[in-house]
Amino acid sequence: MAATNGTRAGVIGLGAMGLGMATSLLKAGFTVVGFDPADPAREGATDAGVTTVETTDAVFADADVIVLSLPTAQHVQTVVQSALGANLLAQGQVTKIIIDTSTSEAAISRALSAELSAAGHGFLDAPVSGGPAGAASGQLSVMLGGAAQWVQAAMPALEAMAAKIMHVGPSGAGNVAKLVNNMLVANHMVTTLEALRLGEAAGVHAEEMLKVVNAATGRSAISEIHYPNWVLPRSFDSGFSTGLMRKDLRLARELAAEAGVATPVADLAATLWAEGHSGLKDSDDFMLMGDPEVDRLSAKEKN
Template sequence: MANQDAQTRGPVGVIGLGNMGGGMVKALARKGYNVIAYDVSEPARKRASEGSDGVLVVDSLEQVLDRARTVVISLPRPEHVGAVLGENGLLKTSRPATLVIDASTNSPTLTIELGKKLAGQGHALVDAPVSGGARGAAEGTLSIMVGGSDDDIEAAMPILNALGTTVKAIGMSGTGQIAKLVNNVLTAANRVAAGEAFFVGSRAGVPVEDLVTVVNASSGGSRITEKNYPAFVLTGAFNSGMTMGLLEKDISLMLALAEQTGSSVPVLKAVVERWRTLREHHGYDADAMRSTQIADL
């Protein structure tokens, strides 16, 4: 069945072609959208251009912003989002009204600030951070947490439905980012707790494989132990698609939000401190499931 939205919307821009953005390009193209894509990394641009009909990879940010009136961004850090959408990016020159869907995990405060600035020039910003990994991005099966005005979310919904199977409108601008930070704090805490618990159990004489099996059949199981441990730890693959550094960024944003709201969060502080130690040990670009590897600390 033809995708009516893809036929009428015009080209959809995608900025940021890493593990997530590169997969989103494939999912959108498969749903019939014409995609114009850009990344500062030449290898990322090359990967995105391979094997996807309906995808035009260009070599400048301006080419995307000039040609696409709907733009999906998937970038590592808040400063990258600000550079694309701020005075040196979308706001640099007068452009027709553009709907921006920010699929990055970003600062709620920055999201609200950018949304106001963009609205002042006739643009719209929907925060739509995602969960589901690189595979979910490529298959269009992401979970998406959405913040923005009702009208803007409605305009973005066909694109969001092409990217995900669970799309939840949370509330106004920034609320999608808040929900994502909550999720990522819990996943980081699960990783750290599981790593320490299994480490102690294995040193006491029970193989980790047996502990994982028992925990997953009991009350201590979680998605980390049920899916990530078998796929990325027990196999030794450590290729979940999330890095130590990026998850540290996310939980640090949550800690900043806690400080802004005057919230007492001793457990969150402990998780952030422990994660920083693990990131320093394993490296910024190490897979986030390396956080379970603590024997040599």
């Protein structure tokens, strides 16, 4: 469903994901205003046709639907609270809908949703999957948490950005689904690396092992997409950092602890992903964890 001309969208966070979503909104007929604290990000967005502004509050002032693409739940909270403090989300004003595509925290999403709903505005936790390429092509998958009325109202913007839109429950449910998914990704990276190293050591090259795994029941997105595109070509440039993966794995384990659910495999994966064991810095692309030429699984903790 394309947006009508004049529909106003805002994007806060114009990195690889945010810029891709902004350009997808532009293609769908939205006018788009955006903000990012980094000068190069704002310049890139301006070149792409986004009207950039100097503050997050200016985005809220100019847009009816605001997309957030931020590093943490605390960033999301700060941005929304700033708009509330500036009286940009007061009761009786034109309805605004916030679509938070960050990998955030359910408790914070629920609190923000309740506060905004009381003032007549919508908040959806809407973490995404698909990477920068999916964002730029409007082919993301989005996991939605929030009230049905806000999902329906936000649908034109969501359909501009995503090919798969899954409303999985009330506020916070999207965050839960994304953390569970990324916990699996962290685990799959470790188990796929383990399998390929075993195959190599026993005389079957990684490329041949992947052919078997991907034609059989051991396959996953890691083996089918990530290894062929970023690990075996040794480009290691998926656009998702090791630090973000560590953060998501930590949040998933905290969620499990709150829910009273044991996650022994994820607990072990967290140890293996830690910098002291893997040798990877937070700034490294997370695909480096899967390099079958480097033994990150039996590395010893560094003192």
